Amino acid sequence: MDRSRRFAFLRLGVPDVRVRTLVALRWLGIAGQLATLGVVGGLLGFPLPWGPALAAIGASAILNAGLLTLYPRSARLAGREALLHLAFDLVQLGVLVFLTGGLANPFSLLLLVPVTVAATLLSARATISVVLLAVVILIAQWQWALPLPWDGPDFELPQAYRLGILTAEILGIGFLATYAWRISHEGRSQALALAATQAALERETKMSALGSLAAAAAHELGGPLGTITLVARDLAEAIGDDPEFGDDIRLLNQETKRSRDILVDLARRAEGEDPFPSVALAVLLREVAQPYEAQRPIEIATSPEAAAIEVRRSPELLHGLANFVSNAARHAVSQVRLCADIVGDELRVRVEDDGRGFPPALLPELGEPFLGPSRSGSGGTGLGIFIATTLLERTGGLIAFSNAPEGGARVEIRWVRTHIESNDDQGR
Known part of the structure; x- marks a missing residue:
């Protein structure tokens, strides 16, 4: 297995996310938030806390710009780093909803999105942390959120209805997070298991192909060994009786002949074998x-x-x-x-x-x-x-x-x- 595939195999068991993916998702969220503020506050004329809302969106844009500057394009975030970034997105969206009516704001449903994304990218423990953070944010929306911007008399939902919304969103977050994490975990497990299977099969295939490799080696080594044999024979004819070098020359001839016989036998056996007989x-x-x-x-x-x-x-x-x-x-x-x-x-x-x-x-x-x-x-x-x-x-x-x-x-x-x-x- 080559190095890049081996590193990919090792990485399969650890949930992570590319920085570029995280940045792209956050830019998409920023664009949606700005468009929503523009339509609600600009076109429809509802009074909005523009300063705090734009500050929250600006913080998200600054973080995105920092990611693009500090990390290379191929970088990946895993573990605590990925958890912190997704927790930031959840808190940032919670702040915007808090400023614009809390659970009375129809867009409070979007708090499901960062939790679902976290469930597909993080480990079980990290996903539980994000879910608990979302529950805390929802409870804060229920108790202390600013009034819903409204063109007319103050709009206030009954407490029981707001409690129903809180319960529904908590249950929705729990279900979606469990479902998304389960599906992504099974996908990662299947990929890791298939990689292990492929590695085992490659190992067995390489062992079975040794016969073919031996045949190729015998053919390749046959040329240089033939040259050595000819040179050794010429040396034996020229100085084979020399008292100082004669014994070494005769030994060289014997060993080259022995090596040639070994290669011939190896090639004969390897070529006669089926890799999978x-x-x-x-x-x-x-x-x-x-x-x-x-x-x-x-x-x-x-x-x-x-x-x-x-x-x-x-x-x-x-x-x-x-x-x-x-x-x-x-x-x-x-x-x-x-x-x-x-x-x-x-x-x-x-x-x-x-x-x-x-x-x-x-x-x-x-x-x-x-x-x-x-x-x-x-x-x-x-x-x-x-x-x-x-x-x-x-x-x-x-x-x-x-x-x-x-x-x-x-x-x-x-x-x-x-x-x-x-x-x-x-x-x-």
């Missing part, structure tokens, strides 16, 4: 299980028909099955079973352990990323199962999670045989 399913299952047999004994039980199926030794298949076997070995008490059989036109592979099994409440959610330690019950995040599920689904597999009747977790992967069998096998 077809192997019998029984062989592939043994390869998957071998690294984890030191943790727990792994029993491999395959029907004769399933064992003989030829499958592509692809990175997705290897890494996906290995993740499930690793998880079973970690949670098993004494043994892991890896079973395969044919049912109708399907190949079915099961990974079972004799541990405590999956928490029943968690079964419908397995395969989703970032379940959280408290929900997973094992201290994990569910990312490993998500990666395995995603990779095996790429091979055409369908994954089902359950608990065995006798106890322990069970993962069953099903493929239609025509989807999993290699083309070479089908063509025989």
Whole structure:
């Protein structure tokens, strides 16, 4: 993974916002505020506190200009910095509403906007802070706001009606903030999990491509080594009997011949190999299980028909099955079973352990990323199962999670045989 992608991957787990985005949103808010004051105070002639209102808008414009000056165009704000900026926007809008009637002002509904923006950009804790600040501002509007600018007798809403508006706006802020944060959090989690899956797949693909790399290296090194061999042979003919250098020349010839034989053999083996060769399913299952047999004994039980199926030794298949076997070995008490059989036109592979099994409440959610330690019950995040599920689904597999009747977790992967069998096998 190149450096820019790796840095982007690391940044996915931390909510942040580009300075340019924040500046653009604030300019949009400033333009709307000025337009509203112009229409209400200028065209409609309602009396407004122009001085304090323009001062509040001016403070927002000064902050925006400062951001453009102090930060580069590509800068991002995260954590406390982003929280402070969005809190400022909320307070600034609250001041304008306070000056122009509080909850009696129809534009008090716009206090929902900074909270919703904060919920899409900030962490859960920071979002809660912004929501609490909004509630405090709304209560201040309800109790102490200046009268609504009105062309005629003083306009005063009944206290009960104003209390209803306060309650409605608090509930609206709470609902919208929860909804927006949940959606954005799931999006970030999904992006992070998919990046982790891609990284795992790239690693497996690179390992599988080592054979091709060895062939290329053998061809590239063949030219310089041939030149060295010719020079060494000429030196042996010219000064091979020299008492001082003769032994070194003969050793040089031997080593160049040995190096050439190694490269020829390496190129022959690499060129004859498919990067993802077809192997019998029984062989592939043994390869998957071998690294984890030191943790727990792994029993491999395959029907004769399933064992003989030829499958592509692809990175997705290897890494996906290995993740499930690793998880079973970690949670098993004494043994892991890896079973395969044919049912109708399907190949079915099961990974079972004799541990405590999956928490029943968690079964419908397995395969989703970032379940959280408290929900997973094992201290994990569910990312490993998500990666395995995603990779095996790429091979055409369908994954089902359950608990065995006798106890322990069970993962069953099903493929239609025509989807999993290699083309070479089908063509025989």
